[in-house]
Amino acid sequence: MAKEKKDISMSVIKRLPRYYRFLGELKKQSIVRISSRELSQRMGLTASQIRQDLNCFGGFGQQGYGYNVDQLRQEIGSILGVGSDFKTILIGCGNLGKAIASHMVFEDRGFKLIGIFDSRADDMKDLRIKGLSVSPMEDLEVYCREAEPSVAVLCIPSDSTAPVVEKLIALGIRNFWNFTHYDISSHHDGVVVENVHLNDSLMTLSYQILNQ
Amino acid sequence: MAKEKKDISMSVIKRLPRYYRFLGELKKQSIVRISSRELSQRMGLTASQIRQDLNCFGGFGQQGYGYNVDQLRQEIGSILGVGSDFKTILIGCGNLGKAIASHMVFEDRGFKLIGIFDSRADDMKDLRIKGLSVSPMEDLEVYCREAEPSVAVLCIPSDSTAPVVEKLIALGIRNFWNFTHYDISSHHDGVVVENVHLNDSLMTLSYQILNQ
DNA sequence: TAGATTGTTAATCGATTAACAATC
DNA sequence: TAGATTGTTAATCGATTAACAATC
Numbered sequence: 001m002a003k004e005k006k007d008i009s010m011s012v013i014k015r016l017p018r019y020y021r022f023l024g025e026l027k028k029q030s031i032v033r034i035s036s037r038e039l040s041q042r043m044g045l046t047a048s049q050i051r052q053d054l055n056c057f058g059g060f061g062q063q064g065y066g067y068n069v070d071q072l073r074q075e076i077g078s079i080l081g082v083g084s085d086f087k088t089i090l091i092g093c094g095n096l097g098k099a100i101a102s103h104m105v106f107e108d109r110g111f112k113l114i115g116i117f118d119s120r121a122d123d124m125k126d127l128r129i130k131g132l133s134v135s136p137m138e139d140l141e142v143y144c145r146e147a148e149p150s151v152a153v154l155c156i157p158s159d160s161t162a163p164v165v166e167k168l169i170a171l172g173i174r175n176f177w178n179f180t181h182y183d184i185s186s187h188h189d190g191v192v193v194e195n196v197h198l199n200d201s202l203m204t205l206s207y208q209i210l211n212q
Numbered sequence: 213m214a215k216e217k218k219d220i221s222m223s224v225i226k227r228l229p230r231y232y233r234f235l236g237e238l239k240k241q242s243i244v245r246i247s248s249r250e251l252s253q254r255m256g257l258t259a260s261q262i263r264q265d266l267n268c269f270g271g272f273g274q275q276g277y278g279y280n281v282d283q284l285r286q287e288i289g290s291i292l293g294v295g296s297d298f299k300t301i302l303i304g305c306g307n308l309g310k311a312i313a314s315h316m317v318f319e320d321r322g323f324k325l326i327g328i329f330d331s332r333a334d335d336m337k338d339l340r341i342k343g344l345s346v347s348p349m350e351d352l353e354v355y356c357r358e359a360e361p362s363v364a365v366l367c368i369p370s371d372s373t374a375p376v377v378e379k380l381i382a383l384g385i386r387n388f389w390n391f392t393h394y395d396i397s398s399h400h401d402g403v404v405v406e407n408v409h410l411n412d413s414l415m416t417l418s419y420q421i422l423n424q
Numbered sequence: 425t426a427g428a429t430t431g432t433t434a435a436t437c438g439a440t441t442a443a444c445a446a447t448c
Numbered sequence: 449t450a451g452a453t454t455g456t457t458a459a460t461c462g463a464t465t466a467a468c469a470a471t472c
Contacts, residue, residue, distance in 0.1 A: 008423075013416060013419055013420075014412075014416060016415070016416075016419070017409070017411065017412035017415040017416065018395075018409075018412065020415070021393055021395075021412075022395075042398065043395075043398060044397065044398050079419065080415045080416075080418055080419050081415075081418040081419060081421065081422045082415070082418070084418060084421075084422070086418070086421060094315070095310065095311040095314050095315045096311045096315045098307065098311065099307040099308045099310065099311035099312075100311075100410075102307050103306070103307045103308045104410060104411070104414070105411070106414070108411075109411060109414045109415055109418060110414075110415075110418045111414065111418070150421070151417075151421070174424075175417065175420075175421050177413070177414065177417055181233055183230075183233075183234075183255075185256065186254065186255060186256050192417070192420045192421055192424050194413055194414075194416055194417035194420065196408070196410065196413055197229070197230075198312075198316060198408065199229065199316070199317070199320075199321060200226075200229035200230065200233075201389070201406055201408055202316070202318075202321045202322075202323065202389065202406075203228070203229040203232070203292045203293075203294070203321055203322075204225060204226060204228075204229065204292075204406055205363075205387065205389055205404070205406035206292055206293040206294070206296060206298070206321060206322045206323070207225055207228070207291065207292050207293060208225075208387075208404045208406065209293065209296075209298060209362070209363070209387050209404055210293045210296070211220075212386075212404050
């Protein structure tokens with residue numbers, strides 16, 4: 001039933017997870033159907049925008065009725081690839097890496113954590129995160145040839161990121177969840193990068209506080 | 213010299229931290245001056261956009277010369293409030309909260325962490341993060357009346373966030389760095405919220421992998 | 425059938441890009 | 449002065465909102 005994907009704009013994509021979240025809430029509250037108007041009021045959007053967004057992918061609604069909450073949620077989930085199983089490795093197991101690995105429900109979102117690497121793995125002999133031990137960076141090459149992960153989560157210091165990315169790309173990894181400040185996209189083409197720049201976020205907050 | 217701030221769009225604001233970062237890099241490389249054209253090539257933007265963005269705030273450049281790297285960096289830093297000193301408390305000291313508190317260079321970005329709270333503070337008697345111990349949530353009210361923090365960082369489970377936000381707002385806190393999935397803006401007006409929705413980010417990555 | 429609400433087209437608004445006169 | 453590059457206005461492009469015919 002889903003439409004041929006044309007070229008959906010990033011603005012739309014970025015809104016999808018939020019729809020997914022709100023629909024999950026509605027489902028929890030045992031709400032079965034919802035109109036674009038009602039959803040728009042809850043989410044602080046226009047009904048028009050919701051209908052436009054959803055119609056990028058197909059006619060999920062029904063005239064005179066609205067949308068079926070659970071069905072719509074599943075459709076959006078499938079568009080976002082919630083049911084995927086991307087083999088993922090974590091590079092850098094310091095405070096942040098540890099938190100990301102143990103805190104995030106990777107599996108719920110289509111990512112399967114299969115390996116953890118850190119340059120000081122020696123100091124982490126006894127550490128286990130989700131049953132995984134921490135391997136030294138030297139093992140990366142052999143490991144990747146065997147396990148063929150497709151995604152790397154980067155939680156290493158920004159200034160040592162460049163050569164690591166170089167290596168990962170050489171080993172065939174094309175998808176990055178990047179917590180460093182290193183600007184992967186401006187150095188490499190044909191690579192998928194989702195940045196989480198916490199410092200940038202903090203500075204945006206700071207601006208908003210000063211100019212509210 | 214800075215212009216009267218009209219109403220700068222969020223699109224522009226969100227780009228400023230990235231400018232700040234690139235200018236920091238250039239400074240490190242002892243580059244003194246840069247033209248919008250050269251900067252645009254390094255950052256993968258158009259020169260036009262850079263000039264437009266910067267001119268929202270004032271004429272930082274000089275015709276025939278370009279921009280002075282260090283001066284421009286400082287101007288942007290000051291727009292973003294890098295030199296501020298917002299009193300900040302952390303709510304929730306689990307894996308993520310711990311990582312955020314110890315990993316982030318709050319101070320460099322205008323935020324001063326002055327207190328940490330967790331509902332299970334009893335189990336964290338010996339924990340010290342940046343010299344701070346973890347206080348129980350019951351102490352929040354008295355503490356806020358005394359110390360008057362203006363920013364709260366939320367690293368608690370999403371489903372217990374609503375009442376905590378309620379309380380913090382009652383205690384006069386209006387600015388939030390929100391790592392939970394709870395949608396503060398849709399429940400409260402006149403509040404500054406900067407969201408870091410890691411799950412949303414992960415889902416966006418997933419979409420991009422499937423549709424690259 | 426009448427009422428409700430979608431899917432979709434048209435109108436508006438905002439953001440990005442192009443162009444160029446001002447000026448260092 | 450001539451060359452370079454900004455600041456700024458105008459043109460284009462894209463995203464959001466409004467409107468309404470289609471239809472459940």
